[in-house]
Amino acid sequence: MATASPREVPTDQANDKRLKILEATMKRHQYRADALIEVLHKAQELYGHLTEDRLLAIAHSLHLPPSRVYGVATFYHFFSLTPQGEHSCTVCLGTACYVKGAMELLAALEAESGLRAGSTSADRKLSLLTARCLGACGIAPAVIVDGNVTGHADPEVMRARVRALLDEE
C-alpha cells in the first residue's frame, strides 16, 4: 500500500512549495496510517493551521477515514483548524507557573487584549494561547511571545507588550 492515491489539488496551490514538502513527508513515512500525527505536525508547521481540504487530502493519501483524521486533529492542542494571528502570546499554565501566578497573568492579558485564551483577535493580529508546562519551570511564570520566551513575567510588562502587538501597524 505504498502508492499514493491521486489527489485533487486546488489549482492555486498546485505549484505550492509547501505542498511538495508535505507530499515528501508523507512519502518518507511510506504513506503509513500510523504516521498521521507526524504528517499533521508538518502540515501545521507549514501552513500555520489545518483546513478541511488539507485534512481530507491527508486522509486520502494515508488511506484513513476522514473522521479519524479530524478526530486526531481536534484532540491535540498543537493542531489548529482556524488561522492563527500574526503574533502569538502563549502563557504557560504548568504547575510551577500556576503557583507563581500564571492565572492572574493570563487574566490580565485577557483583559488587555479582550480575547479569551485560545482565540485570535478579529483582525488576526494576535493569538492568545496557553500551554501546559514549557519545561522552563525555573523561570516561572513563563510566557512565549512570537517564539521568544520571557521568564519571571510581570503582568504589567506583559500587558504593555500585548498592547504594543495589538496596536502595531
Added chain:
Amino acid sequence: MAARTLTINGTLISARSNETVLEAAREAGISIPTLCHLDGLSEVGACRLCLVEIAGSPKLQPACHTTVTEGMEVQTDTPRLKAHRRAIVELLFAERNHICAVCVASGHCELQQLAVEVGMSHVRYEYLSPDCSVDISHARFGIDHNRCVLCTRCVRACDEVEGVHTWDIAGRGTNARLITDLNVPWGEATSCTSCGKCLLACPTGAIFSRGSTVAELERDASRIATIVAARNERW
C-alpha cells in the same frame, strides 16, 4: 486451550485461559454492569462500569479488559464498587441532557436501566447542561448529541463490522462530540452506507430512527370530524 480456575465472589469457577473476567463471570451467571462493552465489538474499557476488585491489587481493574489468571480472586459487588458505579452513572447523567420523558429510547435504554440497577435515585453532581445539537440531516436516522454517552459503540460497529468508519470522536473532555466524516452533517457524509449498525449499537436514544421521536408523533384529531361528516353524507 488451557483452563484457569478462579473465584468470583467466592464461587470457584473455571474459564479458558484467553477469556476475560467479564466473559468468565457471565458464563458463571454472575452479572457485571457494562455500557461501552458490546458483544462482537472490540473492548475500549472506557465506561469503567465493569470495574472489579482483584485480590492482591490495590487498583480496580476493568473486567472487560482483564484476562483471567490461575487462582485469581475477583469481587464484583463490594460496597466500594457499588459506590463507584453509582457515581459513574450519575456523572454520565450530569454530563449531557438526559431527559427520559421525551426520549425515544425510554424503557429500552441501557443508561436508564443502569441507573435503575445501581439504585440512582438522584444525581449528586451539578448538571453541565451543555449546548448540544440534534442532527436530522440523514434521510433515515438522526443523532441527538444530548443523549450521547461517548461509549464509541457506534464508532466501533461502523469501523469493525461495516468496515466504513464514518463515525469518530472530535475534540476532548467536555467538548468531545461524535462526528461523521470531516465533521459534516450526517446526511452529507459520503462514506455512510446507511446500514443502520450504529443505530443497533447505540445504548441510549442518541442515534434514532427518523419518525420515532415524540415530536414526530403527529396526530390529526380533525380526521374524526372528517370521517363523521363523510358518513353523514353517505347515510
